[in-house]
Amino acid sequence: MSKPLFLVMPEWQGSSSSRAMQLTEGAALLREDLPASARREVAVPLEAGDAMGTPVARLSSLLRARESATRALDEIESHEVPVIVGGDCASSLPGIEAAVRAHGSDRLAVLWFDAHPDLQHPSTSPSGSASGMTLRHALGDGSPDLAAASPIAPALVTLVGARAIDAEEEDELERLGVEVLDPVTISGGIGLTSSPGHELLAAAVTERLTASGATRVYVHVDLDVLDPAEFSAVHAAVPFGLTAAQLTAAIRAAVSALPLAGATICEFAPADPAVAADDLPTVLRILAALTSGMTS
DSSP states (O other): OOOEEEEEEOOTTOOOOOOHHHHHHHHHHHHHHHHHEEEEEOOOOSOOOEEEEEEEEHHHHHHHHHHHHHHHHTTSSEEEEEEEEEEEGGGGHHHHHHHHHHGGGGGGGEEEOOOOOOOOOOTOOOOGGGGGGHHHHHHTSSSSTSSOOOOOOOGGGGESSOOOOHHHHHHHHHHHOOOOOOOOHHTTTSSSHHHHHHHHHHHHHHHHHHOOOSHHHHEEEEGGBTTTTTTTOOOSSSSOBOHHHHHHHHHHHHHHHHHHHEEEEEEEOOOSSHHHOOOOOOOHHHHHHHHSSOOO
């Protein structure tokens, strides 16, 4: 039976926040709650790095962190499922690339739980932050330094909980034909906190995955997908998000429908110890949902 291998990757250089270094503090907290026998460290440069003459901020450090993650992913055993934790959204990229190498882009479904599609292009990004370009790079577009050599298939990508989408991203979603699951529409207005609301989203995720033809699923979770009323340890909370119960139910449905190829939980950035104490249990619940059915 497969078992999770947690890769702690405290990358912050892809974030656009002035408080990006809080991600390293979040990573340190997560590290303490992960079993040492199932945990590996991914070396991330301490310095911000530079853009190397490109529109991508801090690119030099991002490339070094990506190389470190790729080496760690190449060393995992066949029965280990990598779960990257503790960084910004750009930390998903090496995990997705490893999953494509292992399973093929035509068989890998990608579930993108995020308030944002992360489809910005380097040439038009207002911040130059790599986090806002992550899915674009995974699809093989964007900066040549970061774009995946073996892109994921747009038809196998599903966005869940995206609600802060700029005009260019809307156009790209339409052009690519990427599926977007809107929890409010799915629930029919019965209320996302009710059990039926949770069950309807989980059922929609299951239906989407089982009809996809994929044999594995990669799950990306940016914690800003959660509603700020339930979770505040992110840099830029977006109203009207998923509840923790809804998110974990959808993830459990996903990993029941298809075996997990890998996952990323990113953007855990508690502002102070009180926020960390309130929100850390929610992150651990999400980890438990991701690894349900696996041995620890």
